Amino acid sequence: MNTQNIIWGVGLRPAHYSDWHTQTKIPALEIMADNLLHHRGGPALWHTKRIVDRAALCVLHGVGINIGGLSPLSTKYLGGLKDLIQIFKPRVVSDHLCFTQARGIQSYELLPLMRTKKAIEHASARIDRIQQALGVRFSIENVSAYVNYKDDAFPEGEFVSEIAQRSGCGILLDVNNVYVSAMNFNLNPEDEIKRFDLNAVTQIHVAGHSTRDDFLFDTHDSAVCAEVWELLKKTLGSLRFSENKILPIILENDERNTSLKTLLDELKNGSQFCGEGISIGQPPHSSGESHV
Amino acid sequence: MSEKNIETTLPFIYQWSFVEWMTSLDARTPLESELCDVVTSESLYRLETYQSSFLSRISSNLSETIFETCENLFGAEVVAKVLAGFFKFHPPTADSITDAPIQLPEHLRATADTKEALLFADVADVCMMRWRILTAEDPHGVSPRGDTPLDAVHLLSPSEYIAPSGKHDLAAAWEAGSEKTSEHLPDSLFNDSAGLLLVKSSPTDLTFVRVPTKLNEFVRALVAGLSIEYATDAFEQSAAADAENCLALLTEFMAKMQAQGLLTQRSP
Numbered sequence: 006m007n008t009q010n011i012i013w014g015v016g017l018r019p020a021h022y023s024d025w026h027t028q029t030k031i032p033a034l035e036i037m038a039d040n041l042l043h044h045r046g047g048p049a050l051w052h053t054k055r056i057v058d059r060a061a062l063c064v065l066h067g068v069g070i071n072i073g074g075l076s077p078l079s080t081k082y083l084g085g086l087k088d089l090i091q092i093f094k095p096r097v098v099s100d101h102l103c104f105t106q107a108r109g110i111q112s113y114e115l116l117p118l119m120r121t122k123k124a125i126e127h128a129s130a131r132i133d134r135i136q137q138a139l140g141v142r143f144s145i146e147n148v149s150a151y152v153n154y155k156d157d158a159f160p161e162g163e164f165v166s167e168i169a170q171r172s173g174c175g176i177l178l179d180v181n182n183v184y185v186s187a188m189n190f191n192l193n194p195e196d197e198i199k200r201f202d203l204n205a206v207t208q209i210h211v212a213g214h215s216t217r218d219d220f221l222f223d224t225h226d227s228a229v230c231a232e233v234w235e236l237l238k239k240t241l242g243s244l245r246f247s248e249n250k251i252l253p254i255i256l257e258n259d260e261r262n263t264s265l266k267t268l269l270d271e272l273k274n275g276s277q278f279c280g281e282g283i284s285i286g287q288p289p290h291s292s293g294e295s296h297v
Numbered sequence: 298m299s300e301k302n303i304e305t306t307l308p309f310i311y312q313w314s315f316v317e318w319m320t321s322l323d324a325r326t327p328l329e330s331e332l333c334d335v336v337t338s339e340s341l342y343r344l345e346t347y348q349s350s351f352l353s354r355i356s357s358n359l360s361e362t363i364f365e366t367c368e369n370l371f372g373a374e375v376v377a378k379v380l381a382g383f384f385k386f387h388p389p390t391a392d393s394i395t396d397a398p399i400q401l402p403e404h405l406r407a408t409a410d411t412k413e414a415l416l417f418a419d420v421a422d423v424c425m426m427r428w429r430i431l432t433a434e435d436p437h438g439v440s441p442r443g444d445t446p447l448d449a450v451h452l453l454s455p456s457e458y459i460a461p462s463g464k465h466d467l468a469a470a471w472e473a474g475s476e477k478t479s480e481h482l483p484d485s486l487f488n489d490s491a492g493l494l495l496v497k498s499s500p501t502d503l504t505f506v507r508v509p510t511k512l513n514e515f516v517r518a519l520v521a522g523l524s525i526e527y528a529t530d531a532f533e534q535s536a537a538a539d540a541e542n543c544l545a546l547l548t549e550f551m552a553k554m555q556a557q558g559l560l561t562q563r564s565p
């Protein structure tokens with residue numbers, strides 16, 4: 006792909022609000038929708054508006070829509086998301102392909118779906134309703150998994166891509182999640198990436214993970230490991246994009262207790278390793294239009 | 298098939314088993330739960346990681362957003378234990394984690410067996426009120442003026458008032474909880490009947506005002522939206538015994554509020 010299409014960025018966190026205010030240039034930022042949902046005012050909204058106003062672009066990311074779940078979609082949640090879309094005009098709006106609740110009880114966790122034909126039909130229909138309710142193209146993210154099911158009928162990449170194809174949504178490809186799940190189930194991460202429809206990718210995540218006993222856990226609390234940067238580099242090498250397409254790559258850091266400087270240094274090093282300098286400021290081909 | 302019907306269909310029933318097992322903090326091991334029929338035997342032992350994440354995610358999120366003062370006063374371990382006890386009886390149903398503990402103070406008052414637990418309930422109430430008002434609409438169209446005459450003022454909105462429980466000095470508790478303390482909770486926190494008024498004075502600032510007992514009715518009326526004249530009526534009725542003293546107290550209180558920029562000229 007043409008690396009000029011990539012806009013690098015990080016997740017926006019309250020701990021960095023004051024540092025962002027003094028930064029002269031702000032890269033792409035990812036807003037955690039759930040941290041602002043239903044806020045009518047107050048510090049989080051106040052800071053986010055002022056910081057995002059100066060950012061190269063922003064993307065909106067949620068954790069609670071319950072795409073693969075069975076409880077009816079929450080109109081209150083979708084309404085809150087729609088308000089945020091109107092305020093921030095994000096380039097990508099996303100949530101995870103998973104379930105988070107059942108019979109109205111919330112787990113607040115990203116629980117892995119059983120990868121069956123029925124699940125594909127169900128999730129595709131729900132994404133259809135989500136896109137209609139929000140009035141934008143939605144993107145779904147692959148999650149890290151620690152368990153799998155006896156009745157899983159599809160590899161994850163095929164499962165996600167089939168749903169994206171049926172519903173017309175995009176894919177937020179989390180390279181760290183692919184790596185974590187692949188390692189947890191003795192699969193080859195590079196092979197797993199190839200199972201995704203890379204033409205449908207609208208955004209990429211990288212993040213750190215940790216080790217628990219004999220498996221990997223997606224914690225976002227540490228630096229991105231060399232293997233994940235390597236996997237990202239190879240993934241970018243396989244991407245083919247049209248000239249006007251912008252691809253945000255976000256370094257997630259929601260559980261990290263680190264300075265903004267450390268984070269931006271890591272982003273710069275990672276982006277250089279992947280074959281280009283960090284792109285800060287206006288996106289090279291941006292028309293200011295959202296492509297959600 | 299409608300969404301309601303599908304919820305009980307076989308291909309999806311594992312979702313309920315999963316969430317029920319996680320959130321009820323079921324003492325059964327994964328092997329003893331229904332999940333062992335659907336999860337591969339090689340990965341079954343990792344289910345426990347989901348159960349432990351459930352509580353730690355809620356606790357850390359609520360401590361960062363709402364219950365920081367509780368954590369400073371009582372310690373992180375106590376807060377985590379209180380939340381675990383609460384969510385075992387009230388599995389969360391709210392979309393946002395920050396809406397999940399709405400019934401917590403009520404639950405604590407019903408189950409408290411120590412004076413510290415009752416103080417926790419009252420402080421939790423203040424924490425939740427702080428969060429509610431902080432995320433509500435910001436005040437606009439008014440600017441603080443120190444020289445506004447008393448009869449032409451109203452409280453900035455949105456503001457909320459906590460009536461005294463008669464058991465705790467919440468303003469003092471709030472102050473004591475502004476930073477982590479390893480000290481024993483002072484006895485003075487446990488015997489007072491002052492009220493507490495929270496006023497949002499800007500998008501990023503909340504002011505906590507200790508309300509003298511004798512002015513409770515006056516402030517309650519103001520926050521309920523009554524005009525200053527009606528609020529004064531309420532105050533006079535409740536303070537008939539020593540009206541003169543109370544009037545002095547009221548004047549002093551209002552002057553203090555004005556000096557803090559919490560009273561402004563009524564918007565046109």
Ligand SMILES: [Fe+2]
Binds near residue numbers: 146179
């Ligand atoms: Fe992610």
